[in-house]
Amino acid sequence: MLLAPLATLGRGFSADAVLLHLSGSVMNLSANQEAPLPPTGTIVALAWATLAMMVATLVGALRRQNWFWITGLIGSVLAVTAVVTLGNSIDEQTARVMADSALRPGAKRQLRNYYASAGMNLGLFLPVLAGLIAAGAGLSARDWWWQTFNRMRGLLVPTAAIGLAILVGALVVLIVQPAVNQSGAALSLWSGWLAKADMVYFVYSTLFAPLTALNPLLDSLKLATPLIFTGLSVAFAFRTGLFNIGAPGQLTMGAIGAMLVGVYAPASLGWALLPLSVLAAALGGALWGAIPGILKARFGSSEVINTIMLNYVASAIFIFMIGNDKFPFLGREYSLPFKAEGFEPRSQELQEAAQLRPLLSVLNVGQNGAVAVSIGLLVATAAFFGLRLALRRQKNRSLIAAAAALILGALTWQIGIPVSVTGSQLNGAFLIALVCAALFGLLMWRTATGYALRAVGLSPKAAEYGGISVARGTILAMTIAGMFAGLAGTHYVNGGALDEYRLKGNMPVNVGFDGIAVALMGQSTPAGVVAASVLFGTIDTGGIDVDQKLDTINRDIVTVLKALIVLFIAAGGFLSRRVTDPPPPALLASAKAGPGAPSLDGTSAAHLERSTPLPNVGQNPEHHRDGDK
Amino acid sequence: MNLLEQLFTTAFLVTFIRSVVPLLLTALGGLFSERSGVVNIALDGLIIFGALAGAVSTKLLEPSLGAAAPWVGWLAGMLVGGLIAWIHAVVSIKYRANQVISGTAINLLATGVPAVLLTALYGVSNESPKVENALPLWGIGDLKFSPPVYFAFLAVAAAWYVMYRTPYGLRLRATGEQPGAAASMGVNVRRMRYSAVILSGVLAGTAGVFLSIGNLDSYVRNISAGGGFIALAALIFGQWKPLGVLAATLLFGLLQAMSITLDGQNLLPSTLVQALPYLITIIALIFTGRSRAPKALGTPYDG
Numbered sequence: 001m002l003l004a005p006l007a008t009l010g011r012g013f014s015a016d017a018v019l020l021h022l023s024g025s026v027m028n029l030s031a032n033q034e035a036p037l038p039p040t041g042t043i044v045a046l047a048w049a050t051l052a053m054m055v056a057t058l059v060g061a062l063r064r065q066n067w068f069w070i071t072g073l074i075g076s077v078l079a080v081t082a083v084v085t086l087g088n089s090i091d092e093q094t095a096r097v098m099a100d101s102a103l104r105p106g107a108k109r110q111l112r113n114y115y116a117s118a119g120m121n122l123g124l125f126l127p128v129l130a131g132l133i134a135a136g137a138g139l140s141a142r143d144w145w146w147q148t149f150n151r152m153r154g155l156l157v158p159t160a161a162i163g164l165a166i167l168v169g170a171l172v173v174l175i176v177q178p179a180v181n182q183s184g185a186a187l188s189l190w191s192g193w194l195a196k197a198d199m200v201y202f203v204y205s206t207l208f209a210p211l212t213a214l215n216p217l218l219d220s221l222k223l224a225t226p227l228i229f230t231g232l233s234v235a236f237a238f239r240t241g242l243f244n245i246g247a248p249g250q251l252t253m254g255a256i257g258a259m260l261v262g263v264y265a266p267a268s269l270g271w272a273l274l275p276l277s278v279l280a281a282a283l284g285g286a287l288w289g290a291i292p293g294i295l296k297a298r299f300g301s302s303e304v305i306n307t308i309m310l311n312y313v314a315s316a317i318f319i320f321m322i323g324n325d326k327f328p329f330l331g332r333e334y335s336l337p338f339k340a341e342g343f344e345p346r347s348q349e350l351q352e353a354a355q356l357r358p359l360l361s362v363l364n365v366g367q368n369g370a371v372a373v374s375i376g377l378l379v380a381t382a383a384f385f386g387l388r389l390a391l392r393r394q395k396n397r398s399l400i401a402a403a404a405a406l407i408l409g410a411l412t413w414q415i416g417i418p419v420s421v422t423g424s425q426l427n428g429a430f431l432i433a434l435v436c437a438a439l440f441g442l443l444m445w446r447t448a449t450g451y452a453l454r455a456v457g458l459s460p461k462a463a464e465y466g467g468i469s470v471a472r473g474t475i476l477a478m479t480i481a482g483m484f485a486g487l488a489g490t491h492y493v494n495g496g497a498l499d500e501y502r503l504k505g506n507m508p509v510n511v512g513f514d515g516i517a518v519a520l521m522g523q524s525t526p527a528g529v530v531a532a533s534v535l536f537g538t539i540d541t542g543g544i545d546v547d548q549k550l551d552t553i554n555r556d557i558v559t560v561l562k563a564l565i566v567l568f569i570a571a572g573g574f575l576s577r578r579v580t581d582p583p584p585p586a587l588l589a590s591a592k593a594g595p596g597a598p599s600l601d602g603t604s605a606a607h608l609e610r611s612t613p614l615p616n617v618g619q620n621p622e623h624h625r626d627g628d629k
Numbered sequence: 630m631n632l633l634e635q636l637f638t639t640a641f642l643v644t645f646i647r648s649v650v651p652l653l654l655t656a657l658g659g660l661f662s663e664r665s666g667v668v669n670i671a672l673d674g675l676i677i678f679g680a681l682a683g684a685v686s687t688k689l690l691e692p693s694l695g696a697a698a699p700w701v702g703w704l705a706g707m708l709v710g711g712l713i714a715w716i717h718a719v720v721s722i723k724y725r726a727n728q729v730i731s732g733t734a735i736n737l738l739a740t741g742v743p744a745v746l747l748t749a750l751y752g753v754s755n756e757s758p759k760v761e762n763a764l765p766l767w768g769i770g771d772l773k774f775s776p777p778v779y780f781a782f783l784a785v786a787a788a789w790y791v792m793y794r795t796p797y798g799l800r801l802r803a804t805g806e807q808p809g810a811a812a813s814m815g816v817n818v819r820r821m822r823y824s825a826v827i828l829s830g831v832l833a834g835t836a837g838v839f840l841s842i843g844n845l846d847s848y849v850r851n852i853s854a855g856g857g858f859i860a861l862a863a864l865i866f867g868q869w870k871p872l873g874v875l876a877a878t879l880l881f882g883l884l885q886a887m888s889i890t891l892d893g894q895n896l897l898p899s900t901l902v903q904a905l906p907y908l909i910t911i912i913a914l915i916f917t918g919r920s921r922a923p924k925a926l927g928t929p930y931d932g
Contacts, residue, residue: 309907
């Protein structure tokens with residue numbers, strides 16, 4: 001807290017800030033030196049109290065006292081109070097400026113933006129975090145808390161990996177980004193450090209900012225959509241013990257399939273055009289996934305290598321199809337119908353009936369241009385989960401809940417809540433992605449096929465012995481994984497995510513590789529994949545903002561963060577095995593009780609299985625067959 | 630006939646050799662890593678890091694070192710390649726991570742780090758400024774190549790000698806086949822694997838240096854153009870043997886050179902010719918399966 005700025009009192013457009021330090025001193029680096037600043041006395045006092053609590057917590061923790069979680073919690077609350085107070089005084093200041101009739105409207109707007117980006121800084125954020133961690137650690141001495149914590153153990157490695165990645169990223173920002181100083185005054189070593197620390201906070205707060213407002217959040221969901229598809233694809237293969245690096249190629253083939261049907265199918269098909277086009281995307285991806293599946297099952301060739309090779313083959317087909325409208329073959333020129341007129345590589349436009357409309361225009365029930373989002377979806381979702389929980393005893397509760405949800409959703413479809421959203425490009429592919437996530441969960445954990453696939457993933461030998469065909473499982477898993485990745489093509493082609501309803505040369509196929517990161521972050525569960533995709537979509541959106549505001553840090557920092565997350569998850573977050581993967585309590589108890597004690601019960605075995613997101617992926621099959629000699 | 634005339638020219642030979650060299654160096658690197666039992670999917674990323682380090686350090690040292698700068702740049706490329714490979718080694722050997730995931734992480738890093746670094750240094754994210762002193766060209770007449778070309782062909786011979794005629798090579802192969810047996814004979818499995826992975830980074834880094842300051846005179850985004858993956862394919866097609874690797878890279882290099890020369894000709898669509906190495910690899914894998922791969926490839930050693 002002593003080393004970092006406490007709060008930002010105002011910030012200009014190019015990230016130039018007015019910083020408040022714990023000592024009460026204010027450092028103005030912004031271009032606007034005259035802007036009036038909110039009062040800071042209360043905040044500084046609260047911050048000192050927080051610091052005292054933090055010191056007490058540290059002393060308590062070092063002496064292994066039981067009370068240190070209380071001081072941690074109080075410190076956290078104090079820091080939050082300081083943040084809220086700060087927010088209030090900034091709001092008052094903004095209101096005062098807005099009411100000031102002596103100012104021009106342009107200057108007012110500028111000042112409003114100036115205050116809008118003010119708020120807490122590292123000096124307040126870190127104590128909130130530290131206090132909560134201390135409270136969490138202190139409470140773990142209590143049994144109920146420990147058990148809750150144990151249930152969430154799967155989140156431990158991703159969380160540690162994100163934390164480490166953010167730390168390394170912060171170092172990069174510290175080294176690379178010079179302090180933004182528009183005040184004209186020279187910086188001493190100390191104020192230079194403060195300004196640099198502020199840059200770290202600024203970069204991260206901008207990256208995660210899309211989570212806090214509706215419009216950017218919708219943009220994040222748009223960027224998250226293809227990640228959900230490719231993440232599900234990689235995760236599905238992971239669960240079956242396969243590594244699908246082929247998502248980029250499968251996505252490409254899916255997009256080509258969607259384009260072929262969307263452009264060239266007869267228009268007389270009418271509304272069926274859209275489902276057929278989506279189906280074609282699924283088929284294209286499934287085909288490209290099935291090839292390495294069959295090759296692995298039949299000839300034992302590694303799916304890792306084959307999917308990489310097929311990525312390049314798909315990209316060659318892609319460029320061949322839409323890069324040029326004619327091609328030479330043995331001295332003659334043949335023409336290709338796919339490329340549209342013009343310099344840019346892109347296909348013809350999709351027929352209107354094959355386009356997925358923006359989600360907002362689908363959900364909008366407002367009249368006369370007003371935007372009012374239908375609450376039907378929300379009601380249906382709430383009804384489904386509520387009823388499922390309420391009817392816990394009922395055997396086919398899911399069915400009843402789904403039926404009720406459908407009826408309620410249809411009834412409430414015409415009721416809308418007005419929202420202020422402008423031009424969001426989030427399209428129907430997002431809903432398809434959510435459906436895919438649900439399908440993934442149903443198929444993997446609620447059907448016999450899913451059981452067989454998981455068995456193949458956990459132990460091919462045991463599965464084979466149990467009468468499950470490993471070859472069939474491999475082919476099936478790769479086909480379905482390919483299908484998920486292929487459906488991502490609908491986002492770009494049918495959904496018009498690249499501003500046009502066409503197959504375009506600038507389709508970012510690399511989201512296929514991001515799918516690996518997403519699947520790892522989400523621990524290969526559908527809910528985890530969706531959450532991780534939204535997180536990645538958020539920092540992708542925030543990265544664009546960072547790009548605009550700073551010269552030396554650009555959105556590639558986001559790529560670096562993603563790569564670091566993958567690296568750290570691969571290394572298990574550098575956590576000890578005893579922390580991440582402890583022996584189940586039942587096993588410990590039975591070991592302690594000696595022979596004759598009850599053996600592992602079903603629940604903890606199921607828990608163990610869930611916590612193995614990467615069963616034997618990439619292992620040499622020969623090695624398994626020979627056994628460990 | 631027109632085509633044959635096109636193919637039997639010195640210009641084509643130069644293109645051919647230039648296509649072969651990065652593949653050959655990288656595949657030799659992959660050979661060491663995979664014969665020790667560590668899958669190295671990171672090769673493509675290692676090329677990029679090597680290329681970046683070569684170009685940037687040459688540019689930085691040029692004012693003071695002059696014509697000696699690219700040689701130091703080469704050294705820097707090898708060092709950085711080795712360093713990044715060391716990260717792969719630590720994560721996959723010490724922390725027993727899944728080697729494919731760890732390699733993927735390195736490849737992802739290679740798409741982000743160069744852009745961040747170049748923006749910080751020069752304010753542009755996709756290329757480094759041109760260097761004045763690239764690596765010199767040695768040779769006679771029109772057949773002039775930069776030193777890494779000669780290094781690459783010497784490296785094949787050296788790799789063969791090391792692999793089959795030295796104790797290190799014997800231990801390395803044992804480590805990749807039966808790490809347990811090797812360990813019981815007193816071989817330090819982890820140290821063997823570390824050395825092999827780092828060596829693969831040094832070789833792939835050299836390939837990158839050749840691309841950035843041997844072939845061109847600056848680093849450009851995606852300079853490897855998937856060469857690391859073709860090299861991986863060549864490694865498999867060459868059955869994890871030095872001479873096989875040489876033959877495979879010659880074939881794939883020939884295909885690449887042909888697709889470059891064919892561009893603008895009216896014989897075959899060049900985009901499809903570019904895809905041939907990948908298709909050939911898939912077909913080759915059908916016939917060989919994994920039968921010739923090192924037995925312990927991809928399995929962390931727990932001893």
